[in-house]
Amino acid sequence: MSARGNEVPDAQSLLNSFAEVVGPLLDRTAAIFAGHQVPFSQANLLVQMNEMGGPRRMADLARAHGVVPRTVTSLVDGLEKRGLAARTPDPDDRRVVLVSLTEKGEALMQQIDETSAQLADEIFGQVPAKDRVALAKLLGRLRVQSANRETES
Template sequence: MSRTPSGPDSPGETATPVTGHELLAGFSSLRKGLRQWMDRNIPADGGMTVPRATLLMGLTLKSEPSGMGELGEPLGMSPRNMTVLVDGLEKEGLVRRVGHPQDRRVKLVELTPAGRRVVEQELGPSHAAAAALFDDFTPEERAELLRQLVKVGDSLRTRGIDVPSPGQS
């Protein structure tokens, strides 16, 4: 987005309407920047990636083992890619597959104690560092940004797109 709309803070000027196309372009450029910011704040050693970190962090929010489809959907990962991701984390002893209590054909994924340690000791601090991006915002600005993001999510859901609400994985 190359222009900044004028607003009520600009004396003598009227607000320039921002189009949906401009907002979409803004989200697209932010997506790339946020991904780079997350990459920079993930521990450099040990081969940690954003999808691996996101999966491990997401598993800490689960009270029970979860299916790979449920875990992969918020990451936008295909079942095949999810299998590769879980295979690697399982090989390192960070997650394990367990049987489904009612359907023996289904395997669920849970954190191991070693995986929980990685999340607490390595990913927790890097997650806090990544979240520091919003330290430049006032509490009111953060609340308004979250409100607007929830509204975008609601708009997608009304159009049939399954978007997790903030706080869900």
């Protein structure tokens, strides 16, 4: 059922509408990464590293990314080749390798953040405050539901 008037939209209609809003952000972000020849899997790790901030142990990146350490090693190899990440020994334990964004990686993430902020303003800039509050609450509930499903799996 589609949303006409006061009819309650079905889940598929809501998902389609959500994709129409989120799609442009993903497309713009993907285009920026593609322009820097960063594959999707490496882009995901780059975004995650940016969100985590500071140098991180490879094992921590693997755990946070939900992959085995060998996979993170391959992803970091690719980011290093592009000059977006660098490995350094942990000053507290030289057996441990830390990974951090390079200046080039930080600049790329700044570009992604600026694009995201611009698009967010285009999409939500004219939305009244009360609707923003309602949307934020709804998205919060959806995040909790999603997290609960992941922990049940």
